[in-house]
Amino acid sequence: MPQPEIEIRGLHKSFGDNHVLRGIDLEVARGDVVCVIGPSGSGKSTLLRCVNLLEEPSEGQVFVGGTEVTDIEVDIDAVRRRIGMVFQQFNLFPHVTVTENLVLPQRRVLRRGKAEATKVARENLERVGLADKADAYPAQLSGGQQQRVAIARALSMGPEVMLFDEPTSALDPELVGDVLAVMRVLASEGMTMMVVTHEMSFAREVADRVVFMDGGVIVEEGPAAQVVGDPRHPRTRHFLDRILDPSAAEAPGPEAGGPAAG
Numbered sequence: 426m427p428q429p430e431i432e433i434r435g436l437h438k439s440f441g442d443n444h445v446l447r448g449i450d451l452e453v454a455r456g457d458v459v460c461v462i463g464p465s466g467s468g469k470s471t472l473l474r475c476v477n478l479l480e481e482p483s484e485g486q487v488f489v490g491g492t493e494v495t496d497i498e499v500d501i502d503a504v505r506r507r508i509g510m511v512f513q514q515f516n517l518f519p520h521v522t523v524t525e526n527l528v529l530p531q532r533r534v535l536r537r538g539k540a541e542a543t544k545v546a547r548e549n550l551e552r553v554g555l556a557d558k559a560d561a562y563p564a565q566l567s568g569g570q571q572q573r574v575a576i577a578r579a580l581s582m583g584p585e586v587m588l589f590d591e592p593t594s595a596l597d598p599e600l601v602g603d604v605l606a607v608m609r610v611l612a613s614e615g616m617t618m619m620v621v622t623h624e625m626s627f628a629r630e631v632a633d634r635v636v637f638m639d640g641g642v643i644v645e646e647g648p649a650a651q652v653v654g655d656p657r658h659p660r661t662r663h664f665l666d667r668i669l670d671p672s673a674a675e676a677p678g679p680e681a682g683g684p685a686a687g
């Protein structure tokens with residue numbers, strides 16, 4: 426079997442007494458899309474943030490492209506350059522244009538010259554369908570357009586893998602589709618992706634595998650059609666029932682222990 430693009434071994438993360446990740450083992454093959462689902466607080470964001478070292482793992486190892494990124498000798502900046510990350514909040518610089526949002530990190534982090542950085546920026550704006558917004562300011566764009574700019578910004582750094590943390594959760598429903606369409610194209614082009622999402626139709630359609638996390642462990646993982654369509658574990662089933670039909674959360678079911686926490 427070829428070497429996985431992302432490999433996570435025995436990963437633990439604690440914040441003080443809060444043992445958030447409790448032994449995560451996960452491999453993502455090159456070109457695969459893995460969607461991570463699970464309830465709030467289960468550790469999904471922490472997992473992604475440990476992969477690109479925004480959080481320092483308490484225990485365990487992470488490899489990207491065969492290099493151990495958790496090695497204490499590693500150049501963290503070099504690691505982050507290889508891993509693009511897109512957050513729920515787009516975090517664009519508000520005071521500069523869309524193009525400059527893509528150019529500045531390339532110049533600062535990759536030391537690219539202005540002409541090259543601008544060319545790469547244009548190509549990636551084209552890729553996300555926003556070539557015509559090159560000279561706009563972020564505030565002049567819709568949330569969905571801003572998120573596509575954030576994706577183009579990450580792509581401009583030439584990452585080997587892309588991590589997405591609920592990229593569509595902050596968007597109005599009618600803007601979600603355009604962002605997912607860009608992600609679908611990236612996936613079809615062979616980008617290795619880890620995507621935390623509540624978009625089950627995206628997971629079913631695009632993900633090679635779906636991982637269900639709860640309480641800091643992977644409860645169930647497998648092909649999307651199986652985990653989303655026919656989950657084996659009752660906790661996965663319960664989670665999916667609630668997310669696919671939010672009204673089910675209020676209905677007393679066999680597993681309901683009491684009133685839903687508000």
Ligand SMILES: Nc1ncnc2c1ncn2[C@@H]1O[C@H](COP(=O)(O)OP(=O)(O)OP(=O)(O)O)[C@@H](O)[C@H]1O
Nearest residue numbers: 440443445463464465466467468469470471472591
């Ligand atoms: N920087 C931090 N400092 C302290 N505790 C943290 C930090 N980041 C996360 N946590 C804690 O870790 C736990 C898991 O949080 P995390 O954000 O990974 O969950 P999540 O699955 O992404 O949830 P959500 O679906 O709400 O985004 C929570 O109890 C949270 O309070």
Ligand SMILES: [Mg+2]
Nearest residue numbers: 469470471590
């Ligand atoms: Mg999160």
